[in-house]
Amino acid sequence: MQTLNYKCPNCGATLPYHGESGQMRCEYCDSEFDPEALRQYDEVLKAQTEEPDQPIWEEYQNEGWQDENMGIFVCRSCGAEVVAEETTAATSCPYCGSTTVLSSRLTGVFKPDLVVPFAVGRDAAKQALQKFCKGKLLLSKSFLNETVIDKIAGMYVPFWLYDCDVSADINYRATRVHSYRSGEYQVTKTSHYLVRRAGDFSVQRLPVDGSQKMADAYMEAIEPYDYSKAVDFTSTYLSGYTADKYDVDAEASKPRANERITTSAQQLLRNTVIGYATVVPSGQRIDLRHGSIRYALMPVWLLNTTYRGKTYTFAMNGQTGKFVGNLPVSPARAVTLFGICAVAGGIIAALIALLGRFM
Amino acid sequence: MKRMLSRVCLLLCTLLLMTVFTVGVCAQGDYIDDQADLISDTVEQTLDLHAQRIRTEYGYEIGIVTRNDLAGLLIEDYADNYYENGYYAWNAVFLFVDMGSRETWILTNGDADILFDDGDGLEKLFDSFSDDLRNGQYEQAFSAYYNEIDTALALDRDGQSYSDGYVTEHETDYGSRAPTKLATYIAIGVGVGLVIAGIIFAVCLFGMKTARSKAAAGEYVKPGSFALTHSSDLYLYTTTTRVRIQSNSGSSGRSGGSRGGGGRSF
Numbered sequence: 001m002q003t004l005n006y007k008c009p010n011c012g013a014t015l016p017y018h019g020e021s022g023q024m025r026c027e028y029c030d031s032e033f034d035p036e037a038l039r040q041y042d043e044v045l046k047a048q049t050e051e052p053d054q055p056i057w058e059e060y061q062n063e064g065w066q067d068e069n070m071g072i073f074v075c076r077s078c079g080a081e082v083v084a085e086e087t088t089a090a091t092s093c094p095y096c097g098s099t100t101v102l103s104s105r106l107t108g109v110f111k112p113d114l115v116v117p118f119a120v121g122r123d124a125a126k127q128a129l130q131k132f133c134k135g136k137l138l139l140s141k142s143f144l145n146e147t148v149i150d151k152i153a154g155m156y157v158p159f160w161l162y163d164c165d166v167s168a169d170i171n172y173r174a175t176r177v178h179s180y181r182s183g184e185y186q187v188t189k190t191s192h193y194l195v196r197r198a199g200d201f202s203v204q205r206l207p208v209d210g211s212q213k214m215a216d217a218y219m220e221a222i223e224p225y226d227y228s229k230a231v232d233f234t235s236t237y238l239s240g241y242t243a244d245k246y247d248v249d250a251e252a253s254k255p256r257a258n259e260r261i262t263t264s265a266q267q268l269l270r271n272t273v274i275g276y277a278t279v280v281p282s283g284q285r286i287d288l289r290h291g292s293i294r295y296a297l298m299p300v301w302l303l304n305t306t307y308r309g310k311t312y313t314f315a316m317n318g319q320t321g322k323f324v325g326n327l328p329v330s331p332a333r334a335v336t337l338f339g340i341c342a343v344a345g346g347i348i349a350a351l352i353a354l355l356g357r358f359m
Numbered sequence: 360m361k362r363m364l365s366r367v368c369l370l371l372c373t374l375l376l377m378t379v380f381t382v383g384v385c386a387q388g389d390y391i392d393d394q395a396d397l398i399s400d401t402v403e404q405t406l407d408l409h410a411q412r413i414r415t416e417y418g419y420e421i422g423i424v425t426r427n428d429l430a431g432l433l434i435e436d437y438a439d440n441y442y443e444n445g446y447y448a449w450n451a452v453f454l455f456v457d458m459g460s461r462e463t464w465i466l467t468n469g470d471a472d473i474l475f476d477d478g479d480g481l482e483k484l485f486d487s488f489s490d491d492l493r494n495g496q497y498e499q500a501f502s503a504y505y506n507e508i509d510t511a512l513a514l515d516r517d518g519q520s521y522s523d524g525y526v527t528e529h530e531t532d533y534g535s536r537a538p539t540k541l542a543t544y545i546a547i548g549v550g551v552g553l554v555i556a557g558i559i560f561a562v563c564l565f566g567m568k569t570a571r572s573k574a575a576a577g578e579y580v581k582p583g584s585f586a587l588t589h590s591s592d593l594y595l596y597t598t599t600t601r602v603r604i605q606s607n608s609g610s611s612g613r614s615g616g617s618r619g620g621g622g623r624s625f
Contacts, residue, residue, distance in 0.1 A: 009595050031596045040593055137563050169589070181431050185601040192596055198589035202581040220573045260576040267575055268585055315570070324569040334560070341559045346552025350544045 006038050009192070044171060044196055045283070057164070057291035060250040072245055080213060083156075083243040094153040094242060094302045095213055112233040116225050118154060118241065118299040118318040125152050125301040125316050128323040132314070137337055140330035143307055154318060156238060156297035157219065158210040158246035162203065162257040164291040168265035169198040170284040174276035193276070197269040203261055207298070208253040210246030214300075215313070216256070221324040222317040225298055229319065233297065243297060250293045262286050390414075395425035395458045397497040409505045417512045419471060420448040423501055425456040434622060436604075438466040454504055456492070463492065464622040472619035474515055480522035481621040484508070493625045 006015045008026040015033065018025040023032040072081050078096040120128075129152075133144050172195040179188045205227050209219040231237075265286050273279050299318025304311060307328055314325030390410035391403045398406070410421050429437045438455045447453075450469035457463070465484060467475050475481050487507035491500035511521040 010598075031598075033596060037593060037595065041595065044591075044593070136567060138567055167588075174592075181604070182601075184604055186604055188600045188602075190598045190600075191594065192598070194593040194595055196589060196591045196593070197587065199585060199587045201585040203576055203579050204581050206576045206579040215570070217572045218570045221570045223573065224578045257576075260573065263575040264577055264580060267577065268580070272587060272590065313570075326570050327567045329564065329567060337563065338556050338560050341556035342552040344552070345555030346548035349551035349555075350548035353544055353547050 006042060009033070009038075009041060009194070041194055044194060057162070057250075057254055057288075057293060060160075060293045060295070081245050081247070083238070083245050094155050094244075095304070112158070112297045113294040114230045115156065115233045115237050115297040116227070116230045116299055116319050117237050119229070120299075120301070120316070120318055120321045122152060122154065122301075124321060125154075125303075128316055128321055129303065129314060132323045132325065133327065136327060138329045138333050139327050140333065143328065152301055152303045154241040154299065154301050156241060156243035157214050157300045158244055159207040159219075159296050159298050160210050160246075160250045160253045160257075161205045161207055161294040161296050162254075162261075162291065163205060163294075164261065164288045165200065165202050166261055166265055167198070167200050167287045167289070168269055168284070169196070169286075170266065170269045171196050171282045172270075172273055172279050173282045174273065174279045176275070177277045194282075195273055195276070195279070197272050199265075199269055199272075201265070201268060203264070205294075206257055206260060207296075208256045210248045210250075210253060210295070211244050212247045213244070218313065218315040218324060219300075222300065222315050222320075222322045225317065225319055230296065237297075241299070246295070250295075258288065261288060390420065390422040392422070392424045395427045395456065397425050397456070397458075398501065399498075402498045402501075406501055406505060409502075409509075413505070413509060413512065414448075417516070418448065418450055419508075419512060420451040420453075421505060421508050422447070422451070422453040423456070423504070424453060425458065427458045429457055429459065433604075434460070434462050434464040435466075435620065438464050438620065439618070442466055442468065452508060454501075460624075462622060462624050463489075464620060466618070466620040468618050474511060474521060476619035476621070480511065483522070484511070485621075485623045489623060489625055 006024060007013070008015050008029065008031060010031045011026060011029045013026055013028040015024040015026055015038070017023075017035070018032070021032065022035075024035055024038055025032050072083055074081055075096065080095045082094070130144065133139055174193045174195045176191045176193070177188065178191075179186065181187070207219075207223065207225070209216060266281070266284070270279070270281075301316040301318055303314040303316075303325075305314075306312070310328065312326060312328060314323065316323045389407060391398075391407050393403055406423065413419055413421050424438075424441060426437075432440075434455055434457050437457075438453065441455070442451065442453060448469075450471050451467070452471045452475065453466045455464040455466065463485070465475070465481060467481075475484060484504070484507055488500040488503040491497070491503060514521045
């Protein structure tokens with residue numbers, strides 16, 4: 001005969017039924033529980049122990065595409081593969097700045113499903129960099145010079161766009177605390193709850209960059225793109241720009257998409273748990289269904305520069321103009337700023353304390 | 360660098376002006392904190408001047424705090440919290456009056472603990488104003504309180520005993536302010552300065568590094584697609600803890616160390 005045991009939610013010991021009180025009583029921590037509440041608790045935990053379904057993404061299919069005007073060229077300096085027009089005589093490699101890009105080797109490419117055309121020109125990119133560097137108290141003035149600004153390359157970066165439906169089910173252990181004074185004692189009552197939230201939502205066109213050479217942090221930082229301006233791909237959009245062939249396929253990009261979608265699911269459900277002093281997730285099940293993938297090219301302005309022996313990369317969204325990058329911190333300016341703020345702040349604080357005594 | 364200096368100075372001056380106005384609005388009498396509204400503003404100013412004179416002449420801070428409600432605290436605990444949070448001088452005597460429970464407490468610190476707590480000093484001090492306090496004559500009570508302390512400090516300075524049968528043996532420098540005040544202001548200045556500098560530096564540094572990965576995909580959730588399909592809050596159990604509150608009897612005093620005091624009902 002199969003036996004049924006309940007575990008104490010507080011300490012995990014086996015709970016016997018206490019006939020006199022009509023409750024389940026733990027012999028180790030003296031906690032008492034309503035049998036019906038325990039039954040529901042057990043049911044919820046069982047639902048969480050099942051392994052979630054693996055995210056289901058359809059296989060990416062592409063019929064292949066050959067364009068006699070386009071080809072893959074390998075940079076002789078850094079080995080990067082760059083898609084460019086066959087008629088391009090010379091161009092700067094967007095990765096290493098080398099002017100020797102073209103190679104006689106030619107391979108086929110997958111045709112993108114859509115492309116977001118450039119809406120921001122090279123001049124706007126130059127101005128954006130200058131604006132980005134302005135007002136940065138920790139940036140050395142020698143960083144901004146004309147030679148740096150000229151090294152800007154517009155290129156189409158391959159992205160995988162993920163669409164799916166998400167079902168999330170998350171449990172939380174939550175507490176409410178009530179504290180009061182009773183005679184000579186400070187009494188604190190902590191009530192423990194098992195909170196369960198489940199919900200559905202849809203994700204559309206979550207981008208994950210398909211280029212190993214493009215740092216994911218930069219590509220995610222310049223999001224989002226306005227997909228309403230996306231068009232079906234034709235090679236004419238590449239004119240004047242370079243394009244990169246993907247070297248991270250859709251399968252390899254799925255974990256990143258799954259990770260971001262999972263985090264969104266956790267955030268959406270967590271925002272519905274209110275009115276508790278503490279909330280700690282204790283179990284979750286997140287299913288991704290009806291996944292579909294598309295291949296797209298997104299416009300990016302790239303700038304590489306070397307300053308005092310270190311390379312700094314900047315990226316700008318070629319459609320919206322959002323500019324990102326990591327600027328070098330000048331140690332001298334950092335020390336000066338910190339010192340001035342510390343001294344001034346300290347003097348003001350001391351004056352305030354003195355004023356408070358005499359007002 | 361000049362531009363950076365001017366920008367930082369402008370920001371800090373703005374903060375200073377804002378804080379000065381705030382402090383001005385919130386500031387109250389230095390030694391008289393009459394939230395129970397027992398005395399008029401005029402009397403409060405007079406008593407405050409008396410306290411300032413004692414401060415200048417003897418180096419003691421003598422204060423009065425009145426309340427209608429102590430939020431459940433014992434009066435001696437309330438007095439300790441008040442004194443410790445107020446950055447007052449080391450040598451201090453504070454009278455606390457709780458109109459809700461009709462209790463008074465005198466907190467003594469530093470040399471005042473020796474001056475009043477040993478012998479019958481506290482009792483004599485209470486006797487000087489308790490009758491007036493009981494009869495609702497608060498102005499007379501508080502004036503008598505200050506006059507009695509004035510007398511005690513004058514006797515002590517002349518090498519005489521205020522408490523019967525007890526001659527104080529301590530060295531109080533009546534000619535100067537308590538030295539710990541300066542150290543306190545310096546500590547405040549250094550600590551706050553470092554914190555402000557750290558905050559400003561962190562903000563500037565944050566603006567220098569903008570290439571960051573995104574943790575979630577909130578921008579790509581289809582608008583209006585989120586639907587909560589299940590919501591349940593299951594009560595499990597309650598744990599209770601009781602902590603005994605350390606306290607002294609309300610009718611007796613305490614002494615020892617540099618903090619002392621005693622209480623009386625009225």
